[in-house]
Amino acid sequence: MREHVILTRPQVTSRGFTLVELLVVMAIIGVLMGLSIPAMQNMRELSRRSNCEQNLVRVSLALSAYAARNGHYPAGTLADSGPISSAPQGYHHNWIAGLLPMLDAANVYEA
Numbered sequence: 156m157r158e159h160v161i162l163t164r165p166q167v168t169s170r171g172f173t174l175v176e177l178l179v180v181m182a183i184i185g186v187l188m189g190l191s192i193p194a195m196q197n198m199r200e201l202s203r204r205s206n207c208e209q210n211l212v213r214v215s216l217a218l219s220a221y222a223a224r225n226g227h228y229p230a231g232t233l234a235d236s237g238p239i240s241s242a243p244q245g246y247h248h249n250w251i252a253g254l255l256p257m258l259d260a261a262n263v264y265e266a
Contacts, residue, residue, distance in 0.1 A: 213258060214254065214258070216257070217254040217257035217258050218254065220257040221253055221254055221257055228250075229250040229251075229252075229253035229254065230250060230253075231249065231250055252264065
């Protein structure tokens with residue numbers, strides 16, 4: 156009796172991804188990024204707006220504290236030598252300088 160030998164190819168199992176699978180994954184990632192980037196930009200804008208509103212509240216509270224302490228609101232501009240002019244000489248500062256101690260910036264006010 157003769158034995159029949161059948162030659163078969165060994166089964167090769169591919170452990171990588173096919174091109175179609177990679178393209179599908181890249182498309183899904185692209186769609187997710189396309190949806191998330193505008194949402195992150197909106198959150199940044201809301202954060203900036205909230206920060207600005209908090210700063211305005213701090214300035215208004217400092218104005219109220221200045222008025223309570225001095226009996227009036229700060230002047231628009233101040234000069235030691237007389238009325239303000241457009242001349243470059245002299246030391247001039249505006250109303251925000253009077254608010255610095257109330258804005259926790261007394262060290263800047265003293266300098």
